[in-house]
Amino acid sequence: MAEINGFDIAGLKLIRPRKFGDERGFFSEVFRAEWLPDTVFVQDNHSLSEKRGTVRGLHYQKNPRAQGKLIRVIAGAILDVAVDIRWGSPTYGRHVAVELSAANWSQLWVPAGFLHGFCTLTDATQVVYKVTDYYSPEHDAAVAWDDPDIGVSWPVSAAAVTLSAKDQAAPRLAEIGHPFQLEG
Numbered sequence: 001m002a003e004i005n006g007f008d009i010a011g012l013k014l015i016r017p018r019k020f021g022d023e024r025g026f027f028s029e030v031f032r033a034e035w036l037p038d039t040v041f042v043q044d045n046h047s048l049s050e051k052r053g054t055v056r057g058l059h060y061q062k063n064p065r066a067q068g069k070l071i072r073v074i075a076g077a078i079l080d081v082a083v084d085i086r087w088g089s090p091t092y093g094r095h096v097a098v099e100l101s102a103a104n105w106s107q108l109w110v111p112a113g114f115l116h117g118f119c120t121l122t123d124a125t126q127v128v129y130k131v132t133d134y135y136s137p138e139h140d141a142a143v144a145w146d147d148p149d150i151g152v153s154w155p156v157s158a159a160a161v162t163l164s165a166k167d168q169a170a171p172r173l174a175e176i177g178h179p180f181q182l183e184g
């Protein structure tokens, strides 16, 4: 059982699985295939970010190895961001930013055709996510987290952020062309 809601940007979904607490702790179904019809996951990922103010993103894999991602947090909290880069989409360039945490037990479904990234709001944050294609270093790509054309209101300043070398060197959205076309 889960509550599933859409956003103004088509394709994105917020999933809130039920959590059954009792004197032992809790039980929760964290994934059911029926929540995301026609979606097949092939890889599960788990990352730990030691410090609050760590940004990972904004990432995507190029076609034909594009990935949909189902993201959740099992320790701490993040601001999770998905940017629509489906060329032809009425919401091209727009993003959503939602807090996912171990406390709110929410998951964000980000289909292929989006940039994805997050900022940790706590130390020792652990994020786990399912993806629909295997990691492919040749197709792995990024856009600058602080691209003003995207305009994410990140909860960390450029002076304080912890960022990988790869993410520091990422191009702006205007420089990557149009890697995804809206289907249908």
Ligand SMILES: Cc1cn([C@H]2C[C@H](O)[C@@H](COP(=O)(O)OP(=O)(O)O[C@H]3O[C@@H](C)C(=O)[C@@H](O)[C@H]3O)O2)c(=O)[nH]c1=O
Pocket (backbone or CB within 6 Å): 045, 047, 056, 057, 059, 060, 069, 116, 117, 118, 134, 135, 164, 166
């Ligand atoms: C993502 C990934 C990385 N790696 C390796 C490559 C590298 O040596 C090390 C760290 O990789 P990265 O710096 O790319 O990790 P990270 O910055 O955490 O990348 C992730 O960020 C979030 C926001 C996403 O959306 C993911 O799809 C992925 O892009 O792990 C894999 O072996 N498999 C994978 O699926």
